[in-house]
Amino acid sequence: MKHYDVVIIGTGPAGQKGAIQAAKLGKSVAIVEKQNVLGGAQINTGTIPSKSLREAALHLTGAAQRGNYSGASRAKQKITIHDLIEISSNVIRHEWEVIRGQFERNGVDLIWGTAHFEGPNLLMIQGDGDSQLVTADRFLVSCGTRPAKPADIPFDNDAIFTSDGLLKLERLPKSMIVVGGGVIGTEYASIMATLGVKVTLVEGRHQLLGFLDSEISGAFMYFMRQQGVTLRMGEKVERIEKVEHRNGTVSTLVQATLESGKKLKAETLLYAVGRQGVCGAMGLDNVGITFDDRERLKVDEHYQTNVDHVYAAGDVIGFPALASTSMEQGRRAIAHAFGQDVGNYNTDLFPYGIYAVPEISMVGKTEEQLTQEGVPYEAGVARYEEIARGQILGDRTGMLKMLIHQDSHKILGVHCMGTGATELVHIGQCVMGLDGTAEFFINNVFNFPTLAEAYKVAAYNGLNKLAHV
Incomplete structure (x- = not known):
């Protein structure tokens, strides 16, 4: 029976980053995966395939360039599901290789099978035709979730x-x-x-x-x-x-x-x-850990469950259930488990990205939240149609809105919709994280032509309103 400093359950974003963090701290690490592929929902059914599908759709239909080229930008007239899935599959295969390579380089033992707690520090891993027992001082549960499937709906994976x-x-x-x-x-x-x-x-x-x-x-x-x-x-x-x-x-x-x-x-x-947790069959009652009716685990600010040596991160703990936040949760959980201080963690500045058509992203407060909280603000808006780069890209619908405190001029929120929104939002996130003001965008030079120029336009727009210009 092999003993580890930490065993991690699930190879999704929380598990991956937790395993690498533990290895960097010089700990012996094993990570358990019940599926026959690495990466959890992030790589196989969620984040990566859906975003790959989106990019394939935009490319093959020419939708990203319709503002300038109309139907002439369409790469293929008759698009099949094979065209779309092939692109996604190539990306997924590459991600599998990246994850496996990271585990191998960092000395993380990868164990295939379904994990079940037999005791507080004892884990049974049931693989194809065999099983093994391992023990560990600490555990990280990052088993993710699955789509909710009510029993009264006749799912057939076809229609x-x-x-x-x-x-x-x-x-x-x-x-x-x-x-x-x-x-x-x-x-x-x-x-x-x-x-x-x-x-x-x-x-x-x-x-x-x-x-x-x-x-x-x-x-x-x-x-x-x-x-x-x-x-x-x-x-x-x-x-x-x-x-x-x-x-x-x-x-x-x-x-x-x-x-x-x-x-x-x-x-x-x-x-x-909705989505449903999958930790109900893991034998958590043998450890003294409970879960809610959707099989989600409750954790404290350090991602520690009610049992000190067991941590949880990712979708299994609920909101915000993003790949980006799950990665950081897994890293921070392991750091805390081994007494490492990883510094300030500003959860108010989590960026949100919606990879729809068009793309949407935000960080900070909304107008409705600021109004409810009684915070005086002004909104500065820039539309892609007035930005040279927006014209070049053919994006006529994009916009960026920046919420500015009326007195201090600090940035309270950034909201984008359009091409590159999920990338563009990080400029505002950085300025907010450093307590910056709208004047930062006025007094600094941006490459031209870029979508980042929208920040300067939005800053001028908001400050002009405050100055009653």
Whole structure:
């Protein structure tokens, strides 16, 4: 029986970074993976494949350049699901190699199998046809989550599927109902619409992506409608079933019946409402750790569970459940486990990225939050159509909004929509992290032409408003 300083369960972003951090501290490390591939949802079913699919859709349809070149920028007239998945698969294979290489270089033992706690420091790992026991002084649980699949929905991974199943489609459908207007639902709805799929999105709230600044969310909803997406807001699905459809020939369609009585039909349906934890079968009761009804673990500010030697990070602990935050959580959990101080951790400056079409990103406060908190602010806005780089890229819809404190001129929030939004937001994040003001953007030179110029334009716009110019 082998003993380790730490055993990590799950090779997703939290597990990866936790394992490398432990190895850098000179600790003996093992990482356990129950799937037959590395990387968890981030690499195989979530972040990487969905973003790869988005880039493939933008390239093959020419959508990123339509403002300048119209249909002439389309790389392929008839796009197949094979075209899209092939690009994604190449990226995924590369990421597998990168992760495996990192483990090998840092001396991390990779163990394939399903982990089950037999005692506080004893782990059973069940592999294909064999099992082994290992012990450790500390553990990091980073087993992730899976898409929620209610029992009353007839999932078949062909016509009715979750985000995991969408990536396994054998053909590009003509129509799709998307249930759920969260990040996953809106990303895939906009990507499919870009590919020419007739999309209907059903969301129980009256605003998509409710955590966004309402102006950005409103602009995004307008753009989706312009792309042909039908938004059924404030609606809830009562029943999902397959029905026969007669239109000259007999075919099978998916029908979603809404609580309002509306009946929606399409070739396919993507169910994207919530995710479910997977730690319930890990024997955590043998350690004294409890979990909630969605199999999520509760942790403190150091990512420590109620049992001192067991930590948890990533999607399994719930919000914000981002690959970027999971990486840092895993690193910080291991650092704390071995008495390392990793310094300040400003959770107020987490950036959020939505890889929809168009791209959206934000950091800091929204207008609604500042108003609710009684913070005096002004909004400076720059639109891509007034930025030379925006014209060159053919992006007519992009915008950047900067929220400026009326008295100190400090930056309180940055909200972007358009090309490169998830990259552009980090400029504002850095200035906010260093307590900078809007004058920073006025008094510094930016490369020209770049989208970063939008910060200077937004700063002038906001400060001019404050000066009543």
